[in-house]
Amino acid sequence: MVNVSRRGFLKLSGVTGAGLGAAALLSACSGSGSGSDSGSSDGGSDVKIGVSIWSSTDALGKLSADIVKKAAKILGVETQFVDQGHVSEQVTASAETLAAAGCNGMIICNSADSEMTSVINTCNENEMYVTQFYRIISKENSPDVYKAAENSKFYVGAVHEDEVLNGKTLMNLLLEKGGPNKTGARSICLEGWTVGDATFQLRWQGYKEGLDEWNKEHPDDKATMTDPVYANTSSAEGAKVTEQFVNTYPDMDALIVAGGGGDPLVGSIGQLKNMGLTGKISVVSTDFLDDLEDQLKTGGIFAESGGHFCDPLYAFILTYQACTGKLEVKEGEFGKEIKFPYVYVSSSEDYANYKKYFVDEAPYTDDEIKELAKDDFDALDKAATSLSIDDVKSRHSK
Known part of the structure; x- marks a missing residue:
């Protein structure tokens, strides 16, 4: 058992649902450090997912961080955050930092396509899955970077907007x-x-x-x-x-x-x-x-x-599914893509509806996040692309 990687061990242990059960086997591999948050003990997870973000304290960054932390707690996942300021050297270094911290996977909001070559190489070397959020590599403008993602066994995909x-x-x-x-x-x-x-x-x-x-x-x-x-x-x-x-x-x-x-x-x-x-x-x-x-x-x-701060939630879930073996990442394929919708407001009345259904209460309940983690990709994609004020109103009025 000493020669089995943590990732292989997670899959062998059948860790595929919202409730995970291999804590006793791998507890020594889940270290914590600066910027880390431990998930709840709901089933005992040994998945650790890093978050590379421009900032976890500005308006969008805090919403993004908070919803990832919420999902991590529900799924029993440990997280570690790195704020990289969209400075290229810090963006690429963040992948190395998270790999060194023992992360099984990471989600990243990079600042330029060119940074993703280094990030993907780091993930390949450390067998760490990676999913982009608020970003996707351009096949037309960055063909070499796109090819690196296609050739990777650890590039999961991207969740971004139109x-x-x-x-x-x-x-x-x-x-x-x-x-x-x-x-x-x-x-x-x-x-x-x-x-x-x-x-x-x-x-x-x-x-x-x-x-x-x-x-x-x-x-x-x-x-x-x-x-x-x-x-x-x-x-x-x-x-x-x-x-x-x-x-x-x-x-x-x-x-x-x-x-x-x-x-x-x-x-x-x-x-x-x-x-x-x-x-x-x-x-x-x-x-x-x-x-x-x-x-x-x-x-x-x-x-x-x-209102697109649920974008990193879906990137987190895709990465979680890859880490636990529910989602297969295939070499030679670019990866999964989810295109997330925006909410538009141009009056205080518009904002009042947004605030009620996205801010005062989270657009997803704990139980809904647990179910999303169990969904296959088609169901996840449908849930993501359907998100709107009316969608939340419909789900939460039942």
């Missing part, structure tokens, strides 16, 4: 109802977060598609959008970029803050407030802030997409 549609939806809201008079914005500035980030590139594609379609259909009422200026994931840089836009484009009537976890948006709307421009420049963004309800009421934010 970012092109997200971008088009936000752009259309601005063009139709934005601007100081709510008759449509026409001079739009774009704030990105990290150069080369695959998710930003897709959102930007959506912004451009929405803009191009509008201009084609309205040749006498065209709108413009700047090239992106990057704020990384910093509130201070968000404020600086916004001030630069206002000073450079006097006709500016809208600002897209592409994302970055929420902090750049905080800086941007704070800067607009300081300049007396709240409500005069329509701001749209992705990643809900904690005070979104107030920002919608005061005009600090015009519209926002978010």
Whole structure:
């Protein structure tokens, strides 16, 4: 038994459900360390899953971390978090850190496709499964990285959003109802977060598609959008970029803050407030802030997409299933893909419904998370892509 790997031992022990039963066999392999959380003793799990995230403390990061911790406790899984700030060297090092900590698997929100080659290699060397969340490797833009994922026995897949549609939806809201008079914005500035980030590139594609379609259909009422200026994931840089836009484009009537976890948006709307421009420049963004309800009421934010923090929950479950042998990862296949829906809010009334069904109570109960962990991939995919305010309302009113 000494020569059987922990992963092989988990599978041999039949650890496949929400309640796991090999604690006595492998307790010595489940160490803890800085940033780790032990799951409950519900059945006695010996699965340890790492989480590599840009931040576990900003608006989106905390929601993401909290729902993973909730699932880990329910399933009896130990977790370890590494905050890597979307700095490439730290992103790649996070996989090494989690492997050294004895993780069976990890989920990761990387900042660029190029980082995933190193991450996948580390996972291959350490027999550690990996699933992306809020990200997916682009086959067109990063064929070599995509091939590395295909050739891996440990790349599980990716849970991400339809970012092109997200971008088009936000752009259309601005063009139709934005601007100081709510008759449509026409001079739009774009704030990105990290150069080369695959998710930003897709959102930007959506912004451009929405803009191009509008201009084609309205040749006498065209709108413009700047090239992106990057704020990384910093509130201070968000404020600086916004001030630069206002000073450079006097006709500016809208600002897209592409994302970055929420902090750049905080800086941007704070800067607009300081300049007396709240409500005069329509701001749209992705990643809900904690005070979104107030920002919608005061005009600090015009519209926002978010509510996608269950994305890491599904990445966690896929990784858990791979670690326990329920989900087979095949060499030569790219892996599983789940495309997660966004929730869009553009009024305090919209947000009230979101808050009731996603914030005041979790969108999934403990029992529902246990059942998700038992589902096959098709059922998981259907559950994920069906998530909405109406879906939660329907499930929790029974």
